[in-house]
Amino acid sequence: MIGRMPLAMLGLALALTGCHLRAADADEPRYSAAALYNLGNSYARAGKPGLAVLNYERASLLAPNDPDIAANLRFVRASSHLPSESTGRFTRAVTVANPTVVSWLGVAGLAVLGASTLLGAVSSRRRWMRHAVTALGAALVGFTVCNAVVLWPTLHAAVVVTGATPVRVSPVPMGDPLFTLPEAETVKIAAEHEDFVLIRTAAGKTGWVSRANIVPVVPGESLP
Amino acid sequence: MRPDFLRGGLLALMVYLCAAAPAMGIASLINATLQPSQISMGESAELTITSSGSSMQPITLPEVAGLELRIIGQSHRIEIINGATLVTTALIVRVTPQAVGIFTIPGITPKSEPLVLRVNPDGSSNSSTLGSLSSGKSPAGARADGIRLTADGSAFVRLILPKREVYVGESIPVDIEVGMRDGFVTSLNGLPTLTGADFTLNNLSRQPERVPKVIDGKEFTLLTWHSLLAAVKPGKFSLSVESPLTVRIRTRPQRESLLEDSLGDPFMQNFFGATVSKEITVASPPSDLTVLSLPSAGRPPAFSGAVGSFTIASDLSSATAAAGDPLTLRMHVSGAGNFDRVDSTMLERLDAWKTYPPKSSFKPSDPVGYKGEKTFEQPLIASKPGVQTLPGVTFSYFDPATRRYETARSAPLAVTISPSLADTSSSVPPASVAAAAATGAGTPAAPPSVSLRPDHLAAGREAGQNSLSPLYLQPRFLALPSLLSLAFAGGWLRLRRRASDSNGSRADRDRGVAQATHHAVMELESAARAGNATRFFNAARTAMLATVGAGLDAEGEEIRQLFALADEANYSADQPTTTEFERWIEIVRQRLLRGKPP
Numbered sequence: 001m002i003g004r005m006p007l008a009m010l011g012l013a014l015a016l017t018g019c020h021l022r023a024a025d026a027d028e029p030r031y032s033a034a035a036l037y038n039l040g041n042s043y044a045r046a047g048k049p050g051l052a053v054l055n056y057e058r059a060s061l062l063a064p065n066d067p068d069i070a071a072n073l074r075f076v077r078a079s080s081h082l083p084s085e086s087t088g089r090f091t092r093a094v095t096v097a098n099p100t101v102v103s104w105l106g107v108a109g110l111a112v113l114g115a116s117t118l119l120g121a122v123s124s125r126r127r128w129m130r131h132a133v134t135a136l137g138a139a140l141v142g143f144t145v146c147n148a149v150v151l152w153p154t155l156h157a158a159v160v161v162t163g164a165t166p167v168r169v170s171p172v173p174m175g176d177p178l179f180t181l182p183e184a185e186t187v188k189i190a191a192e193h194e195d196f197v198l199i200r201t202a203a204g205k206t207g208w209v210s211r212a213n214i215v216p217v218v219p220g221e222s223l224p
Numbered sequence: 225m226r227p228d229f230l231r232g233g234l235l236a237l238m239v240y241l242c243a244a245a246p247a248m249g250i251a252s253l254i255n256a257t258l259q260p261s262q263i264s265m266g267e268s269a270e271l272t273i274t275s276s277g278s279s280m281q282p283i284t285l286p287e288v289a290g291l292e293l294r295i296i297g298q299s300h301r302i303e304i305i306n307g308a309t310l311v312t313t314a315l316i317v318r319v320t321p322q323a324v325g326i327f328t329i330p331g332i333t334p335k336s337e338p339l340v341l342r343v344n345p346d347g348s349s350n351s352s353t354l355g356s357l358s359s360g361k362s363p364a365g366a367r368a369d370g371i372r373l374t375a376d377g378s379a380f381v382r383l384i385l386p387k388r389e390v391y392v393g394e395s396i397p398v399d400i401e402v403g404m405r406d407g408f409v410t411s412l413n414g415l416p417t418l419t420g421a422d423f424t425l426n427n428l429s430r431q432p433e434r435v436p437k438v439i440d441g442k443e444f445t446l447l448t449w450h451s452l453l454a455a456v457k458p459g460k461f462s463l464s465v466e467s468p469l470t471v472r473i474r475t476r477p478q479r480e481s482l483l484e485d486s487l488g489d490p491f492m493q494n495f496f497g498a499t500v501s502k503e504i505t506v507a508s509p510p511s512d513l514t515v516l517s518l519p520s521a522g523r524p525p526a527f528s529g530a531v532g533s534f535t536i537a538s539d540l541s542s543a544t545a546a547a548g549d550p551l552t553l554r555m556h557v558s559g560a561g562n563f564d565r566v567d568s569t570m571l572e573r574l575d576a577w578k579t580y581p582p583k584s585s586f587k588p589s590d591p592v593g594y595k596g597e598k599t600f601e602q603p604l605i606a607s608k609p610g611v612q613t614l615p616g617v618t619f620s621y622f623d624p625a626t627r628r629y630e631t632a633r634s635a636p637l638a639v640t641i642s643p644s645l646a647d648t649s650s651s652v653p654p655a656s657v658a659a660a661a662a663t664g665a666g667t668p669a670a671p672p673s674v675s676l677r678p679d680h681l682a683a684g685r686e687a688g689q690n691s692l693s694p695l696y697l698q699p700r701f702l703a704l705p706s707l708l709s710l711a712f713a714g715g716w717l718r719l720r721r722r723a724s725d726s727n728g729s730r731a732d733r734d735r736g737v738a739q740a741t742h743h744a745v746m747e748l749e750s751a752a753r754a755g756n757a758t759r760f761f762n763a764a765r766t767a768m769l770a771t772v773g774a775g776l777d778a779e780g781e782e783i784r785q786l787f788a789l790a791d792e793a794n795y796s797a798d799q800p801t802t803t804e805f806e807r808w809i810e811i812v813r814q815r816l817l818r819g820k821p822p
Contacts, residue, residue: 012707030688030691031688031689031690031692032689033680034680038679038680041677041678044676045676061692068680072677075675099695103694103701106696106705107705110705110708111708113712114708114709114712114713117712117716118712121716121720148694148696172603173550173580173605174583174601174603194578210550212547212548212550212605213549218692218693219692
């Protein structure tokens, strides 16, 4: 009734899911929220606020609602005389689960949405139930999209890990310094050029910083 | 400048003489002479009006376009010849031309002959009078100390060269002296300049040094400029410097100015109207200079044109750094020479280092920048940790003292590169930090802060992730929702198409049946009107067959074929074969079993 090709794609999707889960089990995990949190604590005690904030930020990506991570992140920022960002109700709502769970919820929502749509095309019975299932699927997909939107800035943020980092007017070491960044400040990455990164501070100031002075919150992430 | 009472006094004296002449019983006789009769622009001639006799007529100076006539003095002489008193009065008028040309000065009296004055362009006059006037260019004949005064002794210019043989591109410090006799030179109208295009004067000091100097018993103000002289091409040259000045020049022949000279004070000379201002250009005596080409033999590839005597040294901004941190390698070139040609690319390529073009700055130790130190700063970024050695930097130049190319080399520099903080942020933390993090026990490297919440004990048992990037942004995971979307979209499209096809075929069939019915009814009505029973029933049978066969294409065709065979069996002798009988038996049986009317 549905056709061979869609069924083949559905089978391939299920096979991919199995492969993904098996690969996730096989690979040695590199990050855990607790380990990153403990690492941040260790850096904080060692007097390295930049690396402490970096690891807290990473830990909060995996465990967004962990109160210990948020408290220690605020404490280290306050110790470095940096303001802490306040999170709104919407942000807290869409980051109630970690991004991995949100990803699977999004896939499940997509499956429910697709199945209910196909059922509606085949049969017209139990229409109210079909509509409810469709709304549930759409809500799950929307929840995932909102989570991505809220996390997007953090995914392209970086933390200053050295003290009095010079921000230059051009991406060369001899570029004239515009201002300096304090250690542990979180900045947005706007562009890259060789060994330099164009950053934007929370105050809206921009300039070029050497890659050696900042570390992206998500390794390997750079340009948005 | 000249006081008005002087002019008034002279005129009163002239009027007195004119009035006294008749009393003396001597008839007045007026004579006028012009000396010289040929001058250059910028010079003046003297018109002397002599009145003799017992009386003197009032004199009105003629007006000549292009000439300025001005009374500058008067003298009178009383002679007694054979008991008779002879009074002679001379009125001295300065004639200054305003333009080049030949001018005619009308006679002072109606009986006097006109005077002719020829005015030549500046510098072309061969006048030998007015010796105090300068023609603009100083004549040859310098003193032993290189000073050559102008003809009137008011100024001189001197170029002091440290040597007489230089190389192309070489800079040598030179001093330019301009001596101005106090009171004679009123202004300096510009900076000294070279007379040729074969040399350049660089870094000429804006404000000269000013010192008093006595030359031949006369007071001069000596202005000294320091500069760098550089030759642009090889050869033998005669070099000179000139300077524009404004001087005061005598308006009377020197032999007639003994009183003024005896006064000595230029102010007094000005007081008596003996000088005028004139712009002149004073040149220094020519200096011979030989310019040699730089030898091509032995020229280093990195030679940038630096000529002089230099030494170099190098240092690093820090002996330790983290990988990725910029370091600054500095090369100091100090000595004496043409620092504007001192250049270096320093370390262009280096394994395990990223190099940037250097920038330079110069700190002179003398006013003209002949001596000093030029510093090159090259940013370097180490890409690998470990103890690394930077090779020494080199600098090539030509030394005019040794007359050969030299290459200065600095000592290599050692630097310790530690791993980057960015690399150690999560994977390779410091030993103490790593230990604390691994155990999860919160073993502090420093006294724990009371405000930090404690470590999580479940660090080792918690399920980890391979990436901090959310799954929904990982390409491998994104294939899953993509395929799901494609599958559902494909299935939905398939269902839509099937429904569309079904609706289309049913509509076609209904349309065909309606047309057949319409044609059959028309045929039946036509046969009925004609009273043709055979035609009527044949049409009725055909219509019924068409109606039956329209719903099921294949079966309708079989039914029509069966009826045709039945007609053939009634009206012909043809007999179907055994196989055909069996086929039709099977078709009829299936139709009857399905319960549908044939």
